[in-house]
Amino acid sequence: MQNRSSSRAGLMIIGVFKLIKALALVVVGIGVLKLVHHDIVDVLSGWVSAVHVDPDNKYFQQVMTKLLSVDDRKLKELGAGSFFYAGLFLTEGMGLVLLQTWAEYFTIFITGSFLPVEVYLIAQHFTVVRVLATLVNIGIVWYLVALRLRERKRKLALSSRSTTN
Numbered sequence: 001m002q003n004r005s006s007s008r009a010g011l012m013i014i015g016v017f018k019l020i021k022a023l024a025l026v027v028v029g030i031g032v033l034k035l036v037h038h039d040i041v042d043v044l045s046g047w048v049s050a051v052h053v054d055p056d057n058k059y060f061q062q063v064m065t066k067l068l069s070v071d072d073r074k075l076k077e078l079g080a081g082s083f084f085y086a087g088l089f090l091t092e093g094m095g096l097v098l099l100q101t102w103a104e105y106f107t108i109f110i111t112g113s114f115l116p117v118e119v120y121l122i123a124q125h126f127t128v129v130r131v132l133a134t135l136v137n138i139g140i141v142w143y144l145v146a147l148r149l150r151e152r153k154r155k156l157a158l159s160s161r162s163t164t165n
Helices: 004-034 039-050 057-067 072-097 101-124 128-164
Strands: none
Touching: 004 072, 004 101, 004 128, 057 101, 072 101, 101 128
16 A cells, blocks of 8 residues: 555656646746747847846857847747647646556656657757756656556456456
């Protein structure tokens, strides 16, 4: 019984984590779409001055240079992509919080399918944040696969006991 309650707690933690990611992506999506038909550099310059960032900072300059190439079409694509991924995370998170077996398989598939891309991105541009995010996702997939295998083993043991009786 202890094992099942710890499994439920693990699923709840992963589910809440996925729901937080979904919420963050919805906020990003709304923010990006609010920038459509606005001068991004002007908007971000206003934000930067509000939080007192040095506009001559090299990182700020790099971001501003990249943003000059962003047009309304790219903003709409970014917004749509944010909502798409938010929908995936919302589906995973709600299913896991509701302890649905399909959600465990869905999360294994979705999260696992992103791992090669994450490893590729780390190889292209190493950052600690990317490595940590990839490790978290590997941990989630590992946990869910182990949970499914443990549950399958338990069901097989129960069915073999019932056929021997």
